[in-house]
Amino acid sequence: MSRYWLFKSEPTTYSYDDLVRDGVAEWDGVRNFQVRNWLRDDIKPGDRLLFWHSSAKPIGVVGIATVVREGYPDDTAWDPDSDHPDPKSTPDKPLWYMVDIKADQKFADIVTMEELRAEPALAEMVVLKRGNRFSITPVTEEEFNTVLRMGEAK
Numbered sequence: 001m002s003r004y005w006l007f008k009s010e011p012t013t014y015s016y017d018d019l020v021r022d023g024v025a026e027w028d029g030v031r032n033f034q035v036r037n038w039l040r041d042d043i044k045p046g047d048r049l050l051f052w053h054s055s056a057k058p059i060g061v062v063g064i065a066t067v068v069r070e071g072y073p074d075d076t077a078w079d080p081d082s083d084h085p086d087p088k089s090t091p092d093k094p095l096w097y098m099v100d101i102k103a104d105q106k107f108a109d110i111v112t113m114e115e116l117r118a119e120p121a122l123a124e125m126v127v128l129k130r131g132n133r134f135s136i137t138p139v140t141e142e143e144f145n146t147v148l149r150m151g152e153a154k
Contacts, residue, residue: 069100
């Protein structure tokens, strides 16, 4: 059974257009234990995700993607030249995990945070809650389909 997620990325670091260009991308660099647990244990091939541009104007969902490889050790953690090394993580005892994703559908225009907040069906969406800082959050099937409809209507 597929699950649904929201993945955040700063477009100046890695945008949805970058994902389209690359075809498949490793979702690496996560250094939060709760999100790591989802990557390692819960996010599976076939799961669908909302791709969110953060730290941009405006912020919101720009497209849809699919997980194509389940969680595996994030080798950037033991690469001292990476943007996010962690000397406690080793190939023998990895602390951090990543998945691979592929682009499915870019929306003609971003579904902004303001538009999402105005939609009653999304009142409980985790990304819209104050204080949420996770780079990946679970999304219900109803939330996913609501955002998909909003994006396709643009």
